[in-house]
Amino acid sequence: MAGRFAMSVQALVRLLSVAVPVVMIGLACWSPLLATPQSSSESTGPVIVGRVLYRGPVPAPIQIEVNRDPDVCGRTMSMTTLSVDAAIHGLQNAVVHVELGVGEVSAGIIASTPVIVQNKQCRFHPHVAAALMGAEVQIINDDPVMHNTNIIVDNSTALNVAMVAGGNTIKKRLKKSGLHFVKCNVHKFMQAYRLVFADPYFDQTTETGQFSIAGVSPGLHRITVWHETLGVMEKDVQVPARGTVIVDLEYK
Amino acid sequence: MQIRTLLAIGAGLAMLSIASFANAVKPEDNQATREKGKQIYEQACLFCHGAEGKGDGPAGWFIGRYESPRPRDFAGGSYKFRSTPSGELPTDQDLFRTVTQGIPSNMPPFSGLSEEERWQVIAYVKTFNQAFKGAKPTALVLPNPPGPPSDAGIENGRKTYIKYGCQNCHGDNGYGDGKEALDGNLKDTYGLMISPGDLTERASLKNGSSAQALYRSIMTGLDGTPMPSYADTIGGNDKDVWDLVYYILTLSQEKP
Amino acid sequence: MCAGAVLGTAWPVKRVPDYSIGKVPTVFTRVSIFIVALSILCGTLVTFLLAPEEAQAIPAFARKYNTNCMDCHTAPPVLNAFGQRFLENGYQLPGTEDGGITGKKKLGDLNLDDVNQYLGFRLVGNVTSSWNFKQQNPPGADAGVVENKTEFTFPQNFVLFAGGTVAKNVGFFVELGHEVDEGGAEVERGFVTFNNLGYRNLAHLRVGKFDPSAFYSYVTVRQQLNNIGDSQTSCSGTYVPCSYNRVGLAPSAFATKFYGLYDRSGNYLSPFTSSLYNSDGETGVDIHGRPFGDWFLYQVGVLNGANEHLGDSNKGKDVYGMIRFDYARSNYFSASLSGFIYQGNSNAKVQTQEDVNWNRYGLSARATYMMVDVYAAYSVDKINNTPTSVAGLFDSTATGLTIGADTYVTSKTLVSLRYDNLDAGGMLDQRVSSSFIGVQAKHFLRANVAILARSDFNLRQSEDGDTAARNLRNAFFSGIDVIF
Numbered sequence: 001m002a003g004r005f006a007m008s009v010q011a012l013v014r015l016l017s018v019a020v021p022v023v024m025i026g027l028a029c030w031s032p033l034l035a036t037p038q039s040s041s042e043s044t045g046p047v048i049v050g051r052v053l054y055r056g057p058v059p060a061p062i063q064i065e066v067n068r069d070p071d072v073c074g075r076t077m078s079m080t081t082l083s084v085d086a087a088i089h090g091l092q093n094a095v096v097h098v099e100l101g102v103g104e105v106s107a108g109i110i111a112s113t114p115v116i117v118q119n120k121q122c123r124f125h126p127h128v129a130a131a132l133m134g135a136e137v138q139i140i141n142d143d144p145v146m147h148n149t150n151i152i153v154d155n156s157t158a159l160n161v162a163m164v165a166g167g168n169t170i171k172k173r174l175k176k177s178g179l180h181f182v183k184c185n186v187h188k189f190m191q192a193y194r195l196v197f198a199d200p201y202f203d204q205t206t207e208t209g210q211f212s213i214a215g216v217s218p219g220l221h222r223i224t225v226w227h228e229t230l231g232v233m234e235k236d237v238q239v240p241a242r243g244t245v246i247v248d249l250e251y252k
Numbered sequence: 253m254q255i256r257t258l259l260a261i262g263a264g265l266a267m268l269s270i271a272s273f274a275n276a277v278k279p280e281d282n283q284a285t286r287e288k289g290k291q292i293y294e295q296a297c298l299f300c301h302g303a304e305g306k307g308d309g310p311a312g313w314f315i316g317r318y319e320s321p322r323p324r325d326f327a328g329g330s331y332k333f334r335s336t337p338s339g340e341l342p343t344d345q346d347l348f349r350t351v352t353q354g355i356p357s358n359m360p361p362f363s364g365l366s367e368e369e370r371w372q373v374i375a376y377v378k379t380f381n382q383a384f385k386g387a388k389p390t391a392l393v394l395p396n397p398p399g400p401p402s403d404a405g406i407e408n409g410r411k412t413y414i415k416y417g418c419q420n421c422h423g424d425n426g427y428g429d430g431k432e433a434l435d436g437n438l439k440d441t442y443g444l445m446i447s448p449g450d451l452t453e454r455a456s457l458k459n460g461s462s463a464q465a466l467y468r469s470i471m472t473g474l475d476g477t478p479m480p481s482y483a484d485t486i487g488g489n490d491k492d493v494w495d496l497v498y499y500i501l502t503l504s505q506e507k508p
Numbered sequence: 509m510c511a512g513a514v515l516g517t518a519w520p521v522k523r524v525p526d527y528s529i530g531k532v533p534t535v536f537t538r539v540s541i542f543i544v545a546l547s548i549l550c551g552t553l554v555t556f557l558l559a560p561e562e563a564q565a566i567p568a569f570a571r572k573y574n575t576n577c578m579d580c581h582t583a584p585p586v587l588n589a590f591g592q593r594f595l596e597n598g599y600q601l602p603g604t605e606d607g608g609i610t611g612k613k614k615l616g617d618l619n620l621d622d623v624n625q626y627l628g629f630r631l632v633g634n635v636t637s638s639w640n641f642k643q644q645n646p647p648g649a650d651a652g653v654v655e656n657k658t659e660f661t662f663p664q665n666f667v668l669f670a671g672g673t674v675a676k677n678v679g680f681f682v683e684l685g686h687e688v689d690e691g692g693a694e695v696e697r698g699f700v701t702f703n704n705l706g707y708r709n710l711a712h713l714r715v716g717k718f719d720p721s722a723f724y725s726y727v728t729v730r731q732q733l734n735n736i737g738d739s740q741t742s743c744s745g746t747y748v749p750c751s752y753n754r755v756g757l758a759p760s761a762f763a764t765k766f767y768g769l770y771d772r773s774g775n776y777l778s779p780f781t782s783s784l785y786n787s788d789g790e791t792g793v794d795i796h797g798r799p800f801g802d803w804f805l806y807q808v809g810v811l812n813g814a815n816e817h818l819g820d821s822n823k824g825k826d827v828y829g830m831i832r833f834d835y836a837r838s839n840y841f842s843a844s845l846s847g848f849i850y851q852g853n854s855n856a857k858v859q860t861q862e863d864v865n866w867n868r869y870g871l872s873a874r875a876t877y878m879m880v881d882v883y884a885a886y887s888v889d890k891i892n893n894t895p896t897s898v899a900g901l902f903d904s905t906a907t908g909l910t911i912g913a914d915t916y917v918t919s920k921t922l923v924s925l926r927y928d929n930l931d932a933g934g935m936l937d938q939r940v941s942s943s944f945i946g947v948q949a950k951h952f953l954r955a956n957v958a959i960l961a962r963s964d965f966n967l968r969q970s971e972d973g974d975t976a977a978r979n980l981r982n983a984f985f986s987g988i989d990v991i992f
Contacts, residue, residue: 148417314581
């Protein structure tokens with residue numbers, strides 16, 4: 001009886017040497033598709049995931065009367081500064097950043113993802129974005145009127161370029177870190193924010209307020225959250241050597 | 253006299269004249285130069301620009317009071333009058349020009365300091381901002397004006413004035429009474445109310461009023477203010493800009 | 509329409525709300541006292557003020573350097589830290605010796621157009637003065653203002669002045685003034701400066717008729733609340749005391765303070781006139797400098813003597829010394845502290861025609877932070893050899909205290925406050941002490957054109973009402989100050 005079900009050791013090893021890698025590759029391919037926060041796509045460093053929450057009153061969008069170029073911008077414009085997912089109270093367009101640990105030095109990663117600032121229908125798209133210092137910013141004017149894209153950081157001009165209708169896309173580098181305030185001096189209701197960091201440990205929350213930051217070194221770190229009307233909030237988090245740590249950040 | 257003697261005298265004179273030119277050459281930016289610059293700064297500049305160069309000197313607030321301008325913050329502020337692209341530091345030559353000529357209605361000219369003293373104080377001023385260390389600001393190419401304007405050119409300049417949106421701030425006739433100005437929307441990067449230049453008063457234009465100076469203002473923009481830089485959006489075709497410059501000069505009704 | 513036009517320029521611009529984070533829209537409030545002052549001034553001023561553009565009407569120094577009055581002034585005529593150093597340097601930019609370089613031509617090339625580089629003109633005074641007394645003289649009694657009434661008085665004072673540099677380190681200043689009340693024109697000041705003797709800032713020399721207190725923390729000739737002259741009932745003959753209906757309103761710390769002093773010609777000295785170190789103009793020489801750095805200033809001088817405007821009728825000279833400590837670095841803040849000793853030498857007489865030595869010791873401080881400027885001066889006057897003929901009848905000590913503050917409530921409106929306390933000395937049967945508070949709002953239509961409304965309140969009025977100091981309850985003024 002043992003003879004019938006028994007495989008030879010050799011055959012078993014052969015089976016396992018094929019099956020195990022297949023299963024592992026399969027798991028590795030499938031795991032990013034698993035949407036639950038429990039998943040870990042990196043088997044190396046820790047991951048910080050979580051949600052930014054806000055349960056307070058959400059003001060109605062501000063209605064602004066447009067008195068410049070209404071044929072392009074419309075007669076009125078609706079400005080939403082606080083966007084919260086009704087079901088889970090997740091806050092959209094917050095930016096989360098994990099600061100380096102004490103004594104830690106930034107790895108000096110080169111920015112490869114460009115930051116887009118698009119002038120369209122008298123709004124900047126996207127309204128909020130986060131980027132790595134040194135990233136290229138691409139400024140585009142899709143409107144048939146003149147805008148200027150005036151980017152201000154620390155009470156000084158990072159970039160102030162005119163964008164005539166039908167003009168070129170402008171490409172420059174963001175050399176400073178910090179909160180960059182983007183505005184147009186011709187259309188005062190156009191505003192946007194770009195948060196620029198010296199290290200890559202940041203993320204912008206989704207519509208449901210979720211974020212995920214990987215690659216942070218183990219140890220005690222400070223997380224800061226920025227939102228354009230709710231302000232800045234800080235929390236300390238202990239990051240393990242590997243695995244996922246879940247952090248919920250709630251604005252009171 | 254013999255040729256040899258003449259040649260010797262000529263060589264001697266040539267060396268003397270070269271030596272005198274050497275005095276007009278910019279001094280090397282070293283510790284000694286910066287020390288001398290500090291002494292000049294503390295007697296002449298500190299009262300507006302502040303002991304740490306932050307633009308918070310005891311006399312500086314009164315220039316604009318609750319409005320722009322305040323004296324330049326050398327420590328981190330952006331520089332208005334440059335020949336470099338938007339968001340960049342000024343060249344040493346830009347700083348020298350500002351110290352020598354002053355800024356109409358804001359800063360007196362310090363041509364009373366010798367050239368060497370002006371270079372020394374500039375070397376000290378650059379120490380207030382770490383970004384100057386090792387930086388080599390490069391000026392935009394600023395060509396000479398192309399020549400006397402034609403009527404067609406000035407008409408193109410008038411169209412360009414509108415295409416570039418100048419009237420939004422400077423007004424239809426350049427008085428500085430554009431809609432954004434009258435509505436009080438124009439602020440500098442410190443949030444202080446700021447007025448656009450009155451293009452009809454040449455002497456009041458702070459970055460200069462020559463054709464070349466206007467070209468420079470349009471191409472580089474005035475950092476720290478709502479005035480943007482047009483260099484990138486035009487993509488190398490500056491004919492419209494020169495036409496615009498000559499049109500602006502007609503607004504002040506003096507011979508260009 | 510007139511009121512609307514003037515009110516329109518006086519009203520601050522309402523700002524559109526700023527939508528960026530955390531900023532609250534602001535709206536500036538009105539100063540209601542302006543309604544009264546502006547409607548009074550309206551008719552005379554509208555056409556005058558609508559004319560020139562700001563860039564064209566600027567005084568001589570601003571023209572010369574193609575810059576703004578406010579580079580040197582907190583609010584004209586008061587100087588900020590940069591303007592003070594410009595003045596100390598003999599009208600050369602601080603840290604430079606640029607006389608003869610900036611804006612100059614060699615003598616011989618000058619033409620009439622160049623004159624405006626040197627010449628300035630000031631027209632200042634109250635258009636209306638309104639007095640309120642506790643008791644009034646019955647009709648037909650003594651002359652002088654002793655009734656509640658409003659009078660038109662403009663202009664009380666206009667001056668033509670010229671100043672600047674004629675060569676490197678050689679400066680000059682001349683001020684020709686006309687006081688409408690007194691009639692005639694007078695050289696109020698006229699002097700030459702030789703600067704940076706020895707080495708930069710070691711010693712600067714002034715020769716001529718000048719204001720000794722030019723470098724003091726609180727300067728007599730540069731005030732926001734202008735002097736208001738006293739009103740005399742009767743004043744005739746020499747060595748005869750004058751009597752006053754109404755005190756003059758000038759800083760008590762600077763005032764003569766004694767009742768019963770006479771000048772060398774026998775004219776009664778008004779107790780309210782600025783004098784000695786704090787005089788508007790005295791003839792002599794003085795030297796000042798900052799030999800150790802910006803933090804310390806010294807000044808020493810020798811004068812013909814008090815109230816000897818030109819010429820000297822006795823051998824005695826007055827001498828003075830002043831020291832000042834400064835802090836002026838950053839944070840929009842500067843402060844100074846000064847003290848002086850003034851020794852007079854037979855510089856006044858008493859009614860018996862005997863000479864006295866009239867001395868003064870003073871202390872002053874000033875601090876400026878952004879839009880607020882506060883200053884104070886205290887002085888003690890002593891007559892140190894009171895003649896036996898008046899012994900027991902003469903109080904030989906008098907003090908004066910002045911404390912003031914100015915602040916910009918908007919970029920164009922300055923509000924000023926001043927407290928004065930005069931503890932008078934002199935003949936016991938004449939002397940009366942006084943205390944006043946003055947409040948003023950001054951609106952700059954342009955940097956050099958201002959309209960003002962001012963009120964002074966008598967703090968001692970509740971006592972006996974029949975003296976010049978007690979009888980005046982309060983006064984209201986509206987005026988203009990124009991400098992070209």
